[in-house]
Amino acid sequence: MSLITTLARLEAVGSGRAQPAATVRHRHLSDRPLVFVPLTTAGETGAPLGALVGTDRDAPRLLAVPQPRDRDLRFAFLADLADIVLPYVDAYAASVEAAERTETDPETGKRVKVEAELCADAPQLIVPSRAGLDFVRLLGRSMRFRRTAEQDPDAPYPAPPRVPLLGRWLTHYGERSRVPGSSLLLALTEVLSRHWATGQSGLEDQHLGALLAWIDPPDGLTGAEAARRAELERDPAGQLLCPPAGPATDPAFDNKLLAPAIERYDRARTALAAAEDPLEADDRLAALTAAERDVRDLVASRTRPTWDAVWRGLDLLRALPAGAQVEGRWTRDRWSFTGHRDRVLAGEPPQPRRDDAVTAANKLATREREQGRLEAQEALDDPLVMAGRRLTGEAFAGEVTDVVPAYSEGKRPSPRPLVTVRTDDRPHLAERAKVYRSLNGRPQSAEYVGCEGDGVLVVRILDKMGRGKEPEPGSVPEKGDRVCFTLFEHEQRGGAKLPDPEETPWTHGGPPGEPAPEAPDTVTEEDVL
Numbered sequence: 001m002s003l004i005t006t007l008a009r010l011e012a013v014g015s016g017r018a019q020p021a022a023t024v025r026h027r028h029l030s031d032r033p034l035v036f037v038p039l040t041t042a043g044e045t046g047a048p049l050g051a052l053v054g055t056d057r058d059a060p061r062l063l064a065v066p067q068p069r070d071r072d073l074r075f076a077f078l079a080d081l082a083d084i085v086l087p088y089v090d091a092y093a094a095s096v097e098a099a100e101r102t103e104t105d106p107e108t109g110k111r112v113k114v115e116a117e118l119c120a121d122a123p124q125l126i127v128p129s130r131a132g133l134d135f136v137r138l139l140g141r142s143m144r145f146r147r148t149a150e151q152d153p154d155a156p157y158p159a160p161p162r163v164p165l166l167g168r169w170l171t172h173y174g175e176r177s178r179v180p181g182s183s184l185l186l187a188l189t190e191v192l193s194r195h196w197a198t199g200q201s202g203l204e205d206q207h208l209g210a211l212l213a214w215i216d217p218p219d220g221l222t223g224a225e226a227a228r229r230a231e232l233e234r235d236p237a238g239q240l241l242c243p244p245a246g247p248a249t250d251p252a253f254d255n256k257l258l259a260p261a262i263e264r265y266d267r268a269r270t271a272l273a274a275a276e277d278p279l280e281a282d283d284r285l286a287a288l289t290a291a292e293r294d295v296r297d298l299v300a301s302r303t304r305p306t307w308d309a310v311w312r313g314l315d316l317l318r319a320l321p322a323g324a325q326v327e328g329r330w331t332r333d334r335w336s337f338t339g340h341r342d343r344v345l346a347g348e349p350p351q352p353r354r355d356d357a358v359t360a361a362n363k364l365a366t367r368e369r370e371q372g373r374l375e376a377q378e379a380l381d382d383p384l385v386m387a388g389r390r391l392t393g394e395a396f397a398g399e400v401t402d403v404v405p406a407y408s409e410g411k412r413p414s415p416r417p418l419v420t421v422r423t424d425d426r427p428h429l430a431e432r433a434k435v436y437r438s439l440n441g442r443p444q445s446a447e448y449v450g451c452e453g454d455g456v457l458v459v460r461i462l463d464k465m466g467r468g469k470e471p472e473p474g475s476v477p478e479k480g481d482r483v484c485f486t487l488f489e490h491e492q493r494g495g496a497k498l499p500d501p502e503e504t505p506w507t508h509g510g511p512p513g514e515p516a517p518e519a520p521d522t523v524t525e526e527d528v529l
Contacts, residue, residue: 004388008197016222018196018214023384025320027191028183028330030124034088035060035310037128037303038135040247041068042254046138048077049249049258050299053084057311062303064296066265071157078143079160086162088123089169093341095120101335122184122330122337125173126314128208128245128306129189135247136185137174143167144350164350171351172340179367181329181374184337188313189245195320199224207231208245208309215316243302245309257298265291323381324441329374357508358501369492376490380438386484390425396457397484398423400477406460415471418449419483421457427487429457435485439464439475443490459485 008019037052037060050064061084065077099118102111127133144167146159177185193205198214204227205211213226221229230242239257240250249258268288275281355363379386379395389395402420407413429435433448444464451457466472477483499505 002388003391004384005197009199012197012214012223013199016199016224017217018198018223020195020384021197022195022320022378022382024323024382025317026194026323026326026378026381027181027186027317028124028322028326028333029314029317030121033124033126033314034085035126035307036132036136037306037310038132038247039249039299039303040135042249042251044068046135046142048074048139050077050296050303051081052300052303052307053081055088057307060304060307062296062300064292064299066292066295067262067269075157075159075163078139078163078166082160082162082166085125085166085169092119092121092123092337096338117338118331119334119338119341122334124183125185126310127185127187128310129206130187131206131247132245133174133177133185133187136170136177140167140170140172140174141353144171145353165344168344168350169340172336175351175363176333176336178363180371181377182333182336182370183326183330184333188310191317192313195317198227200227204231206245208306208313209242212309212313212316216312241305242309243305245306246303249302253298253302258295261291261294261298265295267291323378325377325381329377356501357504358498361498365495369495372488372492376486376488376492379486379488380490389486389488390427393426393428394488395484395486396421396423396425396427397482398425398455398457400479400481400483401456403476403479413469415461415465415469415476417461417471417476419446419459419461419477420452421459421483421485423455423457427457427485429487433487434489435459435487436490437483437485438490444475446485 005021008021012019032055034053034055035057039049039051041047041049047068048063048065049068050062052060052062054060063077063080065073067073096117097120098115100113101116101118103114104110105112125136127136143159143163146164146167147155148161148164149155149158150161152158173185176182177187189206189208189211192211192215193202196215198205198211200210200214207227207230209230210227213221213230214223217223217226233241234252235241237256238252240253243250243253265288268284268291272281272284272288275284379389386395386397390397398421400419401422404418404420406416406418408416429448431448435446435448436443437446438444442464445462446459447462449458449460461471461476465475
């Protein structure tokens, strides 16, 4: 936690209200996101109990599993979820535009620009909390290898055809959410806590109701009081008024309401199976329908408050202007979405359970590079974030007090003007250290020359001044300008080139042979009632 975040949290405790941690919005928000509020069964890993899902805040689609241990009912839930999510994804996959991207020429090894199709936009999935991200990944991992009746007629418990495809998309979104700065799959609590600092711990910020209570408390209550009510207040029946932000449920709800409702459903289903008289079967079918409706009503009562809270949080985020470089990060998300769309259309197999050494190293390098890029871009977009970097000595800002023309030595001297900056910051500068500033969106590098007194620093501008003998207008700061230099680079450098997968050394599991087909999951006792 940075010093400025710590100060903001202390101020939030003193004022009773969350304090801004950013002045702009650092994540992309779609005009039509798909909100997914899942609910899972206690004690049954990955067993869905229900969900609210949709793009219309006033008309969510309710999905419920009246008996989560029934494999057929779970598959029906996943098939219904696929019928909602996949058309939403397909609507974005069809609209494309021409764009340029950089690729490595296989013959020369040089980086060249090629024209390719890029989806004009990408679908965005939003879940309430970090636990929702884990559930999306779990769903993707458990679905993408399921065998359908068309693929394997002898497969026990074949999945509906669209379930494995949904698993592939959820897996891609889950993997992409691990890339810093990506907005394809967002946990709302993570985004809100990035933009506001509350007076509670980061773990408590994962409760969406408590987090919103700090950011926008009701009249007459402090953030701490409103958060306490959101976490603990119960109705006369002992149920939480603000249920957890999914997918977990409250034990009081499980024991007092959910378990009896599922038992009634089981009894009604058993009675219907034993009915012999048609009139008796009609009565028992009505009882089964009523029991199923009771479970659906319970799922709706637990998910609807969180559903409304998600849209309320999105409203708060939309009130912030988007950062200047948010669109560039969203473009990289669009490339990622387009690439996965192309792999699906090409009939490539699902993502493997475990990555090979080269793929894993590339993923790790990408995440490290994107983390550095995100931190730099957020600081350049947001003065409040830059203030935190200045407090830690990673940047300095001040007024230009003097500019002295100077030139490099050599056959063709180039301009190297000396710029004197008066600042109150205390940057950690070493001799001849490189510093950078943003010039029309591009990084301009300079070199620290020395200190001429308390708070007076001299830097030498090194590039981005044109090819002439004199610097181009606007490329060099002028006396009286306010400038900000950083000690961190604005663009991240690429890492070492990794070998091709077929040339992986034996110490890292290679060279690999023919990829073995993924076997379907084995049937366990828990899969059969």
